[in-house]
Amino acid sequence: MKTKVDVLGLYYKIWVDAIVVEQSKRNRKTNWKLNTIIPMSVLNGANLLTFFYWMKTIVNKNFLLFFPVSIFNAKPLNGFISIVITFFIPFVILNYLLIFNNDRYKELLIKYPGNNGKLYKKYILFSLGLLIVPVVIMKVYFAKV
Numbered sequence: 001m002k003t004k005v006d007v008l009g010l011y012y013k014i015w016v017d018a019i020v021v022e023q024s025k026r027n028r029k030t031n032w033k034l035n036t037i038i039p040m041s042v043l044n045g046a047n048l049l050t051f052f053y054w055m056k057t058i059v060n061k062n063f064l065l066f067f068p069v070s071i072f073n074a075k076p077l078n079g080f081i082s083i084v085i086t087f088f089i090p091f092v093i094l095n096y097l098l099i100f101n102n103d104r105y106k107e108l109l110i111k112y113p114g115n116n117g118k119l120y121k122k123y124i125l126f127s128l129g130l131l132i133v134p135v136v137i138m139k140v141y142f143a144k145v
Helices: 007-024 032-058 075-087 089-111 118-142
Strands: none
Touching (some): 007 032, 007 089, 007 118, 032 089, 032 118, 075 089
């Protein structure tokens, strides 16, 4: 028996959980949209970075991790802009279109129940674990001495 995984449904459930958590905070009632889209976009970017990192490690050593930018004379500033363009801006746009455009989040709040932040916290831990744990394992066990 095959089970269908509803990836978009899971994504929406995580978003609803994040929205409910942010809306429940008393001091953040006015900025809850910003306080959800930024962390979720950063986590999405971290997941993409993890995917790119493993593609570079496993498949192709010449695989670019970042979209190269040479706007300024300062390399750190170019690096920061490169990271933002590659791993943050696309997800802000995507998340805005999927969640906040035409107040879609209101429909999602009705369709999916909140989970008191449990699903959102699991997503945070999973995303950061996916990024950090393999890097630590590579450094500890496979570092060249």
